[in-house]
Amino acid sequence: MLIEKAEVLVASPGRNFVTLRITTSDGVTGLGDATLNGRELAVAAYLREHVVPLLIGRDAQRIEDTWQYLYRGAYWRRGPVTMASIAAVDTALWDIKAKVAGLPLYQLLGGRSREGLLVYGHASGAELPELFDSIREHLEEGYRAIRIQTGIPGLPSVYGVASSANAATGSAEGTDERYDYEPARRNAVPVEETWDTRAYLRHIPGVFEAVRNEFGPELPLLHDAHHRLTPIQAAKLGKSLEPYDLFWLEDVTPAENQDALRLVRQHTTTPLAIGEVFNTIWDYKTLIEDQLIDYVRSPVTHAGGITGLKRIFDYASVYQIKSGVHGPTDVSPVGLAAAIHLGLAIPNFGIQEYMRHAPATHDVFHTTYSFEGGLLNASEEPGLGVSYDDEAAAARPYEAAYLPVNRLLDGSMHDW
Numbered sequence: 001m002l003i004e005k006a007e008v009l010v011a012s013p014g015r016n017f018v019t020l021r022i023t024t025s026d027g028v029t030g031l032g033d034a035t036l037n038g039r040e041l042a043v044a045a046y047l048r049e050h051v052v053p054l055l056i057g058r059d060a061q062r063i064e065d066t067w068q069y070l071y072r073g074a075y076w077r078r079g080p081v082t083m084a085s086i087a088a089v090d091t092a093l094w095d096i097k098a099k100v101a102g103l104p105l106y107q108l109l110g111g112r113s114r115e116g117l118l119v120y121g122h123a124s125g126a127e128l129p130e131l132f133d134s135i136r137e138h139l140e141e142g143y144r145a146i147r148i149q150t151g152i153p154g155l156p157s158v159y160g161v162a163s164s165a166n167a168a169t170g171s172a173e174g175t176d177e178r179y180d181y182e183p184a185r186r187n188a189v190p191v192e193e194t195w196d197t198r199a200y201l202r203h204i205p206g207v208f209e210a211v212r213n214e215f216g217p218e219l220p221l222l223h224d225a226h227h228r229l230t231p232i233q234a235a236k237l238g239k240s241l242e243p244y245d246l247f248w249l250e251d252v253t254p255a256e257n258q259d260a261l262r263l264v265r266q267h268t269t270t271p272l273a274i275g276e277v278f279n280t281i282w283d284y285k286t287l288i289e290d291q292l293i294d295y296v297r298s299p300v301t302h303a304g305g306i307t308g309l310k311r312i313f314d315y316a317s318v319y320q321i322k323s324g325v326h327g328p329t330d331v332s333p334v335g336l337a338a339a340i341h342l343g344l345a346i347p348n349f350g351i352q353e354y355m356r357h358a359p360a361t362h363d364v365f366h367t368t369y370s371f372e373g374g375l376l377n378a379s380e381e382p383g384l385g386v387s388y389d390d391e392a393a394a395a396r397p398y399e400a401a402y403l404p405v406n407r408l409l410d411g412s413m414h415d416w
């Protein structure tokens, strides 16, 4: 069974997505997600110019060999563009292998280890009353774990807060104005936001105290610090949130320097999650071996596909570190479906982020996974269980969109 065709599909149903569709000589098709938020066309070009020509005529069943061929064969290793491209090929080949076997993909990964994936949703509000409404709405929809983000006094808009993101121009179409957070704006250049770490550190513990007082001690709560803190600031935040028993504190500090997490770890028992911008097992090496984190955040889409991410999870499992897969709307339904199949099978599943795609996205990506009682689940359809609607995609061409950038009050560039 040879690879006969590989198409790079770029469309913007609600937001931009890059999808790879591989077709075999027997006419079986497989899908892979290659979406890299704000840098989509770089991945599309990498695939079109340098990967697709190498795929034609290869044995579609040789997934690991193809992975190694594209990883080692590029000579230039790692990086988000390369690894998203490899991820798309890898995912599409797993989709094909499972379709040929007539089985849902999770069966090929070892079979079901659980009834479904516990997910967390994104509650947010500029102020507490709006946040509480958002939490209640999520609870009514069945969510059993919730991420909390709020506005910060003195800052006009803050990441993770739906109402403030949508107050700027160009919010994603089809999203709920109040509660659905979509940070990539359809602008020719990124929107600029302002940040004040001291104001943030003063404000956040009171938010969690208020949420615990209102919703009680049981509900698992998460929070994302979005790479904005120094190690000692992160340590302080972790300590100050200990009374509120977080499920995790995410991306407290940029982790190009993995050792930075050691200092945070020494100061707090608040569980730590990191890795949504990582792309290989090497980015986690120190974090995993020295047990500096509790959850691995990489998605299938950005960490070399099912093959790449499963290798990271297996390594993490040796150290009792669990999965906490990134699931924003810029991971396409193909990438989410891949995460669901992998999450059903692995022994060290932790939690899955689930932001819900806009209705427009589902016009192009027809999915069969379900969300019921707070759990995501794969269908029994062979493969990933996702199909791509070319006609709907053609009506929604790519439109430049970028994540915001961030400056401190004095105008210095900061991490967004």
Ligand SMILES: O=C(O)[C@@H](O)[C@H](O)[C@H](O)CO
Pocket (backbone or CB within 6 Å): 037, 159, 183, 224, 226, 276, 326, 327, 328, 330, 353, 403
């Ligand atoms: O944990 C999350 O879902 C966020 O960090 C988003 O991935 C980020 O804002 C880019 O969309």
Ligand SMILES: [Mg+2]
Pocket (backbone or CB within 6 Å): 224, 226, 250, 251, 276
């Ligand atoms: Mg995050």
